[in-house]
Amino acid sequence: MPTLQELCALVQGELSGEPSTEISGVAALENAGPTELAAIENQKYVPLLADSRAGAFLVPRELGQELDRPCIFTEFPQAALNLVIESFGLHVPRPAPGVHPTAVVEPGASIGEKVHLGAYAVVHAGAVVGAGCVLSAHVVVEGDVVIGDDCVLEPGAVVHNGARLGSRVHLGACSVVSRQGFGFAPSPQGPIKLHHVGLTVLEDGVHIGAGTTIDRARFDETRIGALSALDNQVHIGHNATVGQRTFIAAQSGMAGNSHIGDDCKLGGQVGLANHARIGNRCGIGAQSGAMGTWEEGTTLLGSPAFEKTEFFRMLSALRKLSKKKKQ
Amino acid sequence: MPTLQELCALVQGELSGEPSTEISGVAALENAGPTELAAIENQKYVPLLADSRAGAFLVPRELGQELDRPCIFTEFPQAALNLVIESFGLHVPRPAPGVHPTAVVEPGASIGEKVHLGAYAVVHAGAVVGAGCVLSAHVVVEGDVVIGDDCVLEPGAVVHNGARLGSRVHLGACSVVSRQGFGFAPSPQGPIKLHHVGLTVLEDGVHIGAGTTIDRARFDETRIGALSALDNQVHIGHNATVGQRTFIAAQSGMAGNSHIGDDCKLGGQVGLANHARIGNRCGIGAQSGAMGTWEEGTTLLGSPAFEKTEFFRMLSALRKLSKKKKQ
Amino acid sequence: MPTLQELCALVQGELSGEPSTEISGVAALENAGPTELAAIENQKYVPLLADSRAGAFLVPRELGQELDRPCIFTEFPQAALNLVIESFGLHVPRPAPGVHPTAVVEPGASIGEKVHLGAYAVVHAGAVVGAGCVLSAHVVVEGDVVIGDDCVLEPGAVVHNGARLGSRVHLGACSVVSRQGFGFAPSPQGPIKLHHVGLTVLEDGVHIGAGTTIDRARFDETRIGALSALDNQVHIGHNATVGQRTFIAAQSGMAGNSHIGDDCKLGGQVGLANHARIGNRCGIGAQSGAMGTWEEGTTLLGSPAFEKTEFFRMLSALRKLSKKKKQ
Numbered sequence: 001m002p003t004l005q006e007l008c009a010l011v012q013g014e015l016s017g018e019p020s021t022e023i024s025g026v027a028a029l030e031n032a033g034p035t036e037l038a039a040i041e042n043q044k045y046v047p048l049l050a051d052s053r054a055g056a057f058l059v060p061r062e063l064g065q066e067l068d069r070p071c072i073f074t075e076f077p078q079a080a081l082n083l084v085i086e087s088f089g090l091h092v093p094r095p096a097p098g099v100h101p102t103a104v105v106e107p108g109a110s111i112g113e114k115v116h117l118g119a120y121a122v123v124h125a126g127a128v129v130g131a132g133c134v135l136s137a138h139v140v141v142e143g144d145v146v147i148g149d150d151c152v153l154e155p156g157a158v159v160h161n162g163a164r165l166g167s168r169v170h171l172g173a174c175s176v177v178s179r180q181g182f183g184f185a186p187s188p189q190g191p192i193k194l195h196h197v198g199l200t201v202l203e204d205g206v207h208i209g210a211g212t213t214i215d216r217a218r219f220d221e222t223r224i225g226a227l228s229a230l231d232n233q234v235h236i237g238h239n240a241t242v243g244q245r246t247f248i249a250a251q252s253g254m255a256g257n258s259h260i261g262d263d264c265k266l267g268g269q270v271g272l273a274n275h276a277r278i279g280n281r282c283g284i285g286a287q288s289g290a291m292g293t294w295e296e297g298t299t300l301l302g303s304p305a306f307e308k309t310e311f312f313r314m315l316s317a318l319r320k321l322s323k324k325k326k327q
Numbered sequence: 328m329p330t331l332q333e334l335c336a337l338v339q340g341e342l343s344g345e346p347s348t349e350i351s352g353v354a355a356l357e358n359a360g361p362t363e364l365a366a367i368e369n370q371k372y373v374p375l376l377a378d379s380r381a382g383a384f385l386v387p388r389e390l391g392q393e394l395d396r397p398c399i400f401t402e403f404p405q406a407a408l409n410l411v412i413e414s415f416g417l418h419v420p421r422p423a424p425g426v427h428p429t430a431v432v433e434p435g436a437s438i439g440e441k442v443h444l445g446a447y448a449v450v451h452a453g454a455v456v457g458a459g460c461v462l463s464a465h466v467v468v469e470g471d472v473v474i475g476d477d478c479v480l481e482p483g484a485v486v487h488n489g490a491r492l493g494s495r496v497h498l499g500a501c502s503v504v505s506r507q508g509f510g511f512a513p514s515p516q517g518p519i520k521l522h523h524v525g526l527t528v529l530e531d532g533v534h535i536g537a538g539t540t541i542d543r544a545r546f547d548e549t550r551i552g553a554l555s556a557l558d559n560q561v562h563i564g565h566n567a568t569v570g571q572r573t574f575i576a577a578q579s580g581m582a583g584n585s586h587i588g589d590d591c592k593l594g595g596q597v598g599l600a601n602h603a604r605i606g607n608r609c610g611i612g613a614q615s616g617a618m619g620t621w622e623e624g625t626t627l628l629g630s631p632a633f634e635k636t637e638f639f640r641m642l643s644a645l646r647k648l649s650k651k652k653k654q
Numbered sequence: 655m656p657t658l659q660e661l662c663a664l665v666q667g668e669l670s671g672e673p674s675t676e677i678s679g680v681a682a683l684e685n686a687g688p689t690e691l692a693a694i695e696n697q698k699y700v701p702l703l704a705d706s707r708a709g710a711f712l713v714p715r716e717l718g719q720e721l722d723r724p725c726i727f728t729e730f731p732q733a734a735l736n737l738v739i740e741s742f743g744l745h746v747p748r749p750a751p752g753v754h755p756t757a758v759v760e761p762g763a764s765i766g767e768k769v770h771l772g773a774y775a776v777v778h779a780g781a782v783v784g785a786g787c788v789l790s791a792h793v794v795v796e797g798d799v800v801i802g803d804d805c806v807l808e809p810g811a812v813v814h815n816g817a818r819l820g821s822r823v824h825l826g827a828c829s830v831v832s833r834q835g836f837g838f839a840p841s842p843q844g845p846i847k848l849h850h851v852g853l854t855v856l857e858d859g860v861h862i863g864a865g866t867t868i869d870r871a872r873f874d875e876t877r878i879g880a881l882s883a884l885d886n887q888v889h890i891g892h893n894a895t896v897g898q899r900t901f902i903a904a905q906s907g908m909a910g911n912s913h914i915g916d917d918c919k920l921g922g923q924v925g926l927a928n929h930a931r932i933g934n935r936c937g938i939g940a941q942s943g944a945m946g947t948w949e950e951g952t953t954l955l956g957s958p959a960f961e962k963t964e965f966f967r968m969l970s971a972l973r974k975l976s977k978k979k980k981q
Contacts, residue, residue, distance in 0.1 A: 156483055156828065
C-alpha cells in the first residue's frame with residue numbers, strides 16, 4: 001500500500017499528517033473507510049468532513065487547514081484523485097496500440113502511429129485518423145473525415161462524412177457525428193431532403209456522450225468549441241454552434257442554427273429553439289426551453305425560459321394565487 | 328386450430344362456453360374476429376366487450392361472469408395471452424444456442440453453457456457471461472463485466488467495464504450500460520474528466536430499452552432494482568438508484584445521485600434532478616421535473632413538479648385568471 | 655466552372671442575367687461570395703438579398719423579379735440547389751452496389767439486385783431486401799422483415815422482426831425499428847413482458863433519424879405515413895400512428911396508441927400522451943405535451959398543451975400578475 005507521503009508526492013500536494021500512513025484505496029467522502037482517501041473540492045462538503053471515516057483527505061488548503069485530520073492539500077482535489085485512482089490501477093486503462101485482424105481499413109485511409117483499431121472497426125477510404133487514437137469495436141468512420149491525435153471513439157460510434165475532429169476528442173458509444181441535417185423542401189415530386197454539405201467541427205478536447213447526435217451543417221459549420229462536454233443523448237442540430245468549456249447535460253437539444261457561448265452550463269432536457277443565441281457564462285436550468293437572444297451571464301429557467309428572477313416571480317405569483325382560491 | 332378447451336388447459340384457466348370452439352389466433356379487443364381470442368384485464372375495457380366480435384375472451388372471473396360470451400377465466404389475462412401467442416408460434420423465438428463463427432471471444436473471457444453469440448459479437452478478456460444468454464449481432468461486452476444467466480442483449484448493445492448484470496436482464500438494441508459518468512473537474516490543464524470506478528448493477532429481471540444509457544458510479548454503485556423496466560432512450564446518471572418493479576417510460580432521465588423507490592411509475596420525458604429522492608409507490612406524470620425529497624405514495628406533475636393536487640390547483644387558478652382577463 | 659446558363663438548364667429554370675457568368679459553387683445567402691450561387695425560397699429572406707454578395711440566386715420569380723441581380727427563377731429553389739450541389743459533386747454519393755466480403759447474409763434471406771451491403775452488415779434468414787438498397791456497415795436486419803426498393807440504412811441501424819418498409823425509406827445510424835413495445839402485465843411470477851406481434855409499417859419515402867426508436871405494435875400496426883420525416887432521437891411507441899408528410903423534430907416522443915395526422919409539424923422534445931389524437935395539419939410547439947383529441951388545423955403549445963391563443967393568454971395573465979406583485 002502506498003503511503004500518504006508517496007501519494008502526496010504523486011499529486012504534488014502538501015502533506016498535513018503522518019507521512020507513513022498507508023492508504024488502501026479511494027472512496028466517496030461518506031463511505032470511505034479508515035485507510036481510504038477521499039476528496040473534497042468545495043465548501044459545500046466541509047460539513048460532511050466531521051462525520052467521514054476517511055483515513056485522509058485531498059482538499060484545498062483553505063478548506064482543510066482547520067481540520068485535525070490527515071490531509072493532502074491541493075488546489076485541484078478531484079484532479080489529484082484521478083492520479084491516485086490511476087496509481088491504484090482502478091481506472092479503465094487505454095487499450096494498447098494495435099490493429100485487430102478483423103478491422104477493415106479501406107485503401108486510401110490514413111491511419112496514424114500507435115492507433116488502436118478494435119474488432120470490426122471500419123475506416124473508409126479517404127479518412128484520416130491521427131496518432132494515438134483509439135477506435136473501439138464496431139466504430140465506423142466514413143471517408144470524408146479527419147480525426148486528430150489521441151481521440152477515443154467508444155464502441156459503435158459513427159462518424160459521417162464532413163466531420164473534422166481535433167485532438168483528444170472523445171465520442172461515446174453509439175454516438176452519431178456529422179449526420180445530414182434535418183432539412184426538407186418542396187419539389188415537383190413532393191418533399192425532398194436537402195443535401196447538407198457543410199462541416200461538423202469538434203475542437204480539441206471535446207467530449208461527446210453515448211447516443212448523442214450531431215448534425216452536419218447545410219453550408220458552413222456545426223461547431224463545438226474546445227473542451228466543451230456533451231452528456232449522453234444530447235442532440236445538436238445543423239449549423240448550431242457551442243462555445244468553449246460549455247457543459248450540456250443529458251437529453252438536451254439544440255435546434256438548427258442555435259448558438260450558445262463559452263463557459264455555459266445547461267441542465268438536462270434543455271431545448272434551444274432555432275436561431276436562439278445564448279451569450280457566454282449563461283446557465284440554463286433543466287427542462288427549460290430558450291428562445292431568442294440572451295446576454296452574457298444570464299440564468300434561464302422554464303419553458304418558455306425566462307430570466308431566473310422573473311421565472312421565480314411568476315412561479316411564486318401563481319402559487320399565491322392558487323392558495324388564495326383555496327380559501 | 329386449437330380448441331377453447333385446449334387453450335384453457337394451457338393457461339390453467341376456467342372455461343365458460345363451448346369447449347370445442349376452434350380459435351384461429353389472437354387480436355386486440357376492438358379488432359378481433361369471430362374465431363380470435365382477446366384479453367381484457369381490467370374494468371376499463373368491459374364497456375368495449377359488447378361491441379367486440381371476438382370469438383372468446385381471456386378475462387378475470389369477476390369481469391366476465393355476467394357475460395353471455397365464451398370466456399376463459401383467469402386472474403392474469405395478459406400473461407395467459409402470452410402463452411397463447413407462444414402456442415401459435417407468433418412470438419419472436421429466442422435464438423438457439425451456438426456461437427457464430429464471426430463472434431470474437433477473447434481468451435480469458437468466460438462464456439457459460441448454451442449461450443447464443445451472434446454475428447460479430449465481441450466479448451473482451453475477463454468478461455463473464457452466464458449460461459443461456461443471448462448476445463445478438465454486434466453486441467460488445469468489455470472485460471470487467473459480469474452477466475448472469477439467461478440475459479438477452481439485443482443487437483449493438485454495449486456493456487462497458489464495471490457492469491454487473493443479474494439473471495434474465497434484457498438490454499435493448501444500441502443501449503449503453505456502465506458508461507463513465509458525466510463528471511469533470513478543474514485541473515492545471517483545464518477541465519478533465521473524472522474517473523468513474525464504481526459499479527453499475529442491474530438486478531435480476533431488469534429490462535432496458537433501445538438507446539437507453541446508464542452511467543457507471545463515480546464510487547459505489549449505480550443500481551436498477553429487480554424487475555424494474557426502463558423504456559427506450561432513458562438516461563440514468565452516475566450513482567442514481569432505482570428500486571424494484573419501477574417502470575420508467577421513454578426519454579425520461581435521472582440525473583446523477585438521484586433516487587427513486589420501489590413500485591413507482593414514471594411517464595415519458597420525466598426528469599429527476601441531482602439528489603432528488605422519490606419514495607416508494609410514487610407516480611410522476613409525463614414531462615414532469617422532480618427535485619428534492621418526496622415521500623412514499625406521492626403523485627407528481629409539472630416542471631418543476633408539485634404534488635398532483637397542488638399542480639391542478641395552480642393550473643386551474645391560471646386558467647381562471649386568463650379567462651377573467653378576456654372579459 | 656459551369657455557367658449560369660448551364661445551371662439554369664440543369665434545374666429547368668428561367669434565366670435573368672448574363673448567361674456566361676461562371677459559378678464556382680454554392681453557399682448560404684449570408685456567406686456566398688461573388689461567384690457562388692445561393693437560394694431563397696420565401697419572402698422572409700428577401701430583405702437579406704440586398705446585403706448578399708452572392709453571384710446569383712435561385713429564387714421564385716415573384717420574389718426575384720424586382721431584383722437587379724443575376725437570378726435563376728424556379729418554383730423550387732432548394733430542390734434546384736440540390737441538383738446544383740450534385741452537379742458540383744459536393745453531396746455524399748450513394749455507395750455503389752456490391753456486397754462486402756464480410757457481410758453476413760444468412761441462407762433464406764432474399765437480397766434484390768444492385769444492393770450495397772457494407773462491411774459487417776447482417777441479414778437474417780427470411781428477410782427480404784429490395785433492389786437498389788444500401789445497407790451500410792454494421793446494419794442488422796432480422797428475419798421477419800420486408801424492405802422495399804432503394805432504401806438506405808445508415809451504419810448500425812437495427813431492423814427487428816415485424817418491420818415492413820416501403821420504398822425509399824431512410825433509416826439513420828443506430829436507429830432501432832420494430833422493437834418489442836414497452837408493455838408489461840402481472841403474472842403469478844411477477845411482472846412479465848408482453849409479446850408484441852403486430853407490425854411496424856414505414857410507408858414509402860419515410861425518413862427516420864439517428865438514434866430514433868420505433869416500437870412494434872402489440873397487435874395490428876405501428877405506422878408512419880408516406881413521406882413523413884422523424885428527426886434524431888425521436889421515440890414512437892407501440893401502435894402509434896403518424897400520417898403522411900408529417901415532420902417530427904428531434905427528441906420528440908409519441909406514447910403507445912397515440913396518433914397524429916397528415917401534414918403536421920412537431921417541434922423538438924414534444925410529447926404525445928397515450929391515446930392522444932391529433933388531426934391533420936396541426937402544429938405543436940417545442941417541448942409541448944399533448945393529451946386528448948385535437949381537431950384539424952390546431953396549433954398547440956405548452957405542457958400540458960393548450961390551443962395557441964389560450965396558451966398565450968395564460969402566459970400573459972401570469973406575467974401581468976407577477977409584475978403586479980412586484981409593486
